[in-house]
Amino acid sequence: MRExxxxxxxxxxxxxxxxxxxxxxxxxxxxxxxxxxxxxxxxLAVFPLKGKxxxxxxxxxxxxxxxxxxxxxxxxxxERAIRNLKVKVEAENWFSTYHIHHxxxxxxxxxxxxLLGDAAHIHSPVGGQGMNxxxxxxxxxxxxxxxxxDGRAPDALLxxxxxxxxxxxxxxxxxxxxxxxxxxxxxxxxxLIRLRIAPTAIAGAFLFGxxxxxxxxxxxxxxxxxxxxxxSEGKAGRVRGGDRLPWVAENGDDNHxxxxxxxxxxxxxxxxxxxxxxxxxKRGLTLKVFPWTLRQSQAGLGQNARxxxxxxxxxxxxxxxxxxxxxxxxxxxxxxxxxxxxxxxxGTLGGRAGCSPVSLFFAAGTDVEPYRGLxxxx
Ligand SMILES: Cc1cc2nc3c(=O)[nH]c(=O)nc-3n(C[C@H](O)[C@H](O)[C@H](O)COP(=O)(O)OP(=O)(O)OC[C@H]3O[C@@H](n4cnc5c(N)ncnc54)[C@H](O)[C@@H]3O)c2cc1C
Numbered sequence: 580m581r582e583x584x585x586x587x588x589x590x591x592x593x594x595x596x597x598x599x600x601x602x603x604x605x606x607x608x609x610x611x612x613x614x615x616x617x618x619x620x621x622x623l624a625v626f627p628l629k630g631k632x633x634x635x636x637x638x639x640x641x642x643x644x645x646x647x648x649x650x651x652x653x654x655x656x657x658e659r660a661i662r663n664l665k666v667k668v669e670a671e672n673w674f675s676t677y678h679i680h681h682x683x684x685x686x687x688x689x690x691x692x693x694l695l696g697d698a699a700h701i702h703s704p705v706g707g708q709g710m711n712x713x714x715x716x717x718x719x720x721x722x723x724x725x726x727x728x729d730g731r732a733p734d735a736l737l738x739x740x741x742x743x744x745x746x747x748x749x750x751x752x753x754x755x756x757x758x759x760x761x762x763x764x765x766x767x768x769x770x771l772i773r774l775r776i777a778p779t780a781i782a783g784a785f786l787f788g789x790x791x792x793x794x795x796x797x798x799x800x801x802x803x804x805x806x807x808x809x810x811s812e813g814k815a816g817r818v819r820g821g822d823r824l825p826w827v828a829e830n831g832d833d834n835h836x837x838x839x840x841x842x843x844x845x846x847x848x849x850x851x852x853x854x855x856x857x858x859x860x861k862r863g864l865t866l867k868v869f870p871w872t873l874r875q876s877q878a879g880l881g882q883n884a885r886x887x888x889x890x891x892x893x894x895x896x897x898x899x900x901x902x903x904x905x906x907x908x909x910x911x912x913x914x915x916x917x918x919x920x921x922x923x924x925x926g927t928l929g930g931r932a933g934c935s936p937v938s939l940f941f942a943a944g945t946d947v948e949p950y951r952g953l954x955x956x957x
Pocket of ligand 1 (some may be wrong): 697711
């Protein structure tokens with residue numbers, strides 16, 4: 580498919596072979612947390628699986644054995660887990676080997692064809708990010724496809740899929756490549772850093788809550804944002820257009836609950852002016868007003884701020900009524916000036932009628948004027 584589309588798939592290959600084995604076993608690493616053995620240049624990780632005594636071993640092999648990966652059997656690689664980690668393997672349920680690469684397609688869209696998931700980007704298993712990234716691609720593309728097919732958005736909206744996702748894919752492949760090279764580097768210096776310095780430094784760093792939170796947000800990908808993109812505007816509190824809506828659950832209310840509707844909506848944290856409620860009601864937009872709380876402030880939301888949220892939970896526009904009027908602040912008393920056309924949402928945000936790229940979401944397919952701000956980038 581990539582060849583047909585001519586997207587290319589630049590990047591490289593690793594010399595190591597990865598093996599995966601699902602086993603029934605006992606011993607200290609089984610039924611516990613994730614365990615990584617970095618004793619040698621090849622690494623071995625033990626992941627707990629559901630069910631007592633079940634685990635997945637993921638390891639690398641290189642050299643002569645990697646040259647004949649198709650002949651590799653579990654017996655050829657299991658001695659490391661048995662010797663180093665004292666794993667007692669009772670049954671081998673599944674064993675497989677695969678080559679790994681680090682590559683990102685040069686383009687994620689060509690005409691009516693889109694690349695996503697592993698077809699668009701592949702990387703080492705370090706960090707376990709592949710599935711999440713592919714699902715993120717699919718979520719990003721799905722609502723845009725629907726809006727375009729329904730005639731509510733122009734074709735240019737589909738270009739934003741590549742714009743928003745390819746930068747993240749490139750960064751992910753770069754960082755997982757660095758991490759993989761680090762855990763598999765050979766030589767005395769690499770051993771010293773990997774086995775002596777890094778474990779102490781990493782364990783020390785993880786004593787800090789901020790480091791743990793950063794790691795969590797990175798691995799879970801909830802820290803990913805589309806700031807600076809053509810569909811992102813404004814700032815209110817610490818939240819910018821393009822950020823994932825911060826999650827706040829308290830008093831039996833969960834501000835992500837309405838996101839399950841997968842449609843455009845407005846969230847307000849504080850007191851809503853009546854005209855905003857009227858405006859959203861007329862346009863069929865869900866308006867959710869949350870009484871202001873300390874926890875919202877801690878999550879970075881702004882008091883009385885209005886957030887226009889696109890399907891799938893990212894803020895399209897953050898609007899802070901306390902900010903002075905400017906290019907990214909709105910002077911309109913209606914705040915989000917939304918108009919409806921023939922049952923389709925159509926409108927502009929703030930006082931910049933027809934200029935806001937965000938307005939394309941609301942536009943009927945035949946009206947090209949509101950799309951001036953969003954041009955095809957290729
Ligand atoms: C051993 C292993 C462990 C992993 N562990 C993790 C992990 O812990 N966390 C994580 O996030 N990711 C993990 N990954 C990565 C994750 O599995 C992939 O990133 C993810 O499955 C990619 O999903 P995908 O839908 O893009 O591709 P795939 O899952 O590869 O799906 C593509 C599908 O298309 C089908 N197909 C291919 N060609 C054609 C054709 N011409 N016509 C019709 N159908 C076709 C294939 O048969 C396949 O079913 C792991 C991967 C491996 C191999």
